[in-house]
Amino acid sequence: MPTPHYGTPRYRVIANELKERIESGVIPPGALLPAESVLTAEFRVSRGTIRQAVAVLREAGLVATEHGRGTYASPRPQGSRVARPSRSETGHREIAADPELAALFAVEVGAALLEQQSISRTHEAVVAVVRTYRLPRPSQ
Amino acid sequence: MPTPHYGTPRYRVIANELKERIESGVIPPGALLPAESVLTAEFRVSRGTIRQAVAVLREAGLVATEHGRGTYASPRPQGSRVARPSRSETGHREIAADPELAALFAVEVGAALLEQQSISRTHEAVVAVVRTYRLPRPSQ
DNA sequence: AGAAATTTGTCCGTATGTATC
DNA sequence: AGATACATACGGACAAATTTC
Numbered sequence: 001m002p003t004p005h006y007g008t009p010r011y012r013v014i015a016n017e018l019k020e021r022i023e024s025g026v027i028p029p030g031a032l033l034p035a036e037s038v039l040t041a042e043f044r045v046s047r048g049t050i051r052q053a054v055a056v057l058r059e060a061g062l063v064a065t066e067h068g069r070g071t072y073a074s075p076r077p078q079g080s081r082v083a084r085p086s087r088s089e090t091g092h093r094e095i096a097a098d099p100e101l102a103a104l105f106a107v108e109v110g111a112a113l114l115e116q117q118s119i120s121r122t123h124e125a126v127v128a129v130v131r132t133y134r135l136p137r138p139s140q
Numbered sequence: 141m142p143t144p145h146y147g148t149p150r151y152r153v154i155a156n157e158l159k160e161r162i163e164s165g166v167i168p169p170g171a172l173l174p175a176e177s178v179l180t181a182e183f184r185v186s187r188g189t190i191r192q193a194v195a196v197l198r199e200a201g202l203v204a205t206e207h208g209r210g211t212y213a214s215p216r217p218q219g220s221r222v223a224r225p226s227r228s229e230t231g232h233r234e235i236a237a238d239p240e241l242a243a244l245f246a247v248e249v250g251a252a253l254l255e256q257q258s259i260s261r262t263h264e265a266v267v268a269v270v271r272t273y274r275l276p277r278p279s280q
Numbered sequence: 281a282g283a284a285a286t287t288t289g290t291c292c293g294t295a296t297g298t299a300t301c
Numbered sequence: 302a303g304a305t306a307c308a309t310a311c312g313g314a315c316a317a318a319t320t321t322c
Contacts, residue, residue: 006297009309035287046311051288059199067288068318104259104266116201119244126244133269134215149290175306186292191307207307208299 014043014053022062022073029075033063094136101133112136151192154183158193162202162213173203173211215267233257234276241273252276 021027034042039050054071057063065071095115097107105113116132161167174182179190194211197203205211235255237247245253253273260268 011309037287048312049310052309065288066318068286068320070287070319101269104269106266126246127274129241129244129273131271131273133271134267151290177306187307188293189291192290205307206300208301208305210300210306 010043010045011049011052012056014039014045014050015056018053018057019060019062022057027073029073031073032069033071033073035070095133105133105135107135150183150185151189152196154179154185154190154193155196158197159200159202162197167213169213169215171213172209173213175210235273245273245275247275 036050097111097113114134176190237251237253256272258270
């Protein structure tokens, strides 16, 4: 079979599995993940797919990779009972306009807006969170 | 020729070039970037390399990609300090932390946060609304 | 110190799936 | 339905950083 991909892409399935292992402690904080070559053997996928999966975790801040060394599980934010930020340092998502934003942008309440969020930290502590709202790509 | 690559990787060179075009206005905000196949021809690299370059821009928030449509230049790169806030368009107030902000700032849900809002307009139309959240002045 | 092995980084070419026009 | 465009996946090759012997 060449490469069918229905449903969830394999790299996401693998990313979820690895995430599971990190959060459950199977791969403890600070530990090295198995090498890409090992993961390709375990999941029976190509190296590119593994790298894509690891890239997902890296963007989520769960791991950090070093050239020639390997990929480390990130040390836990020691708050430990504080929920993990569900998003990385910067990201965008679509949100529904609250009444104030709706009025400003002259759209219906609940209309889709683009929110870009960026987080400023010093060391670990969050200093500021900036959310920028815009209209979805300008209708021409 | 196999694939020599010294110095800056090609995908970064290409990302910088595209970034240049977006910030200089050669590719105006909201416009479609050339298709991956076109960029492949222009830069004479494989599609994978082009996708890697575009991924850099996407993470930086300079572009957004839609399946089957193409990649759009974002309305507003963050670098350019555009329009005067024209004053009076900004204000601050105290708000209650929603779960996401609470997690980021490591405070209780509902705790007081400072929100500063500024509104950018061109002519009359609202272009963007920026909300910055911070912890209240520490009493110390 | 040096060579080899390991591991991640970059790049290519190809094939096929899926969404949009 | 056909054409276009992005998404996923494979396999191979070589480069560069690190560790090991």
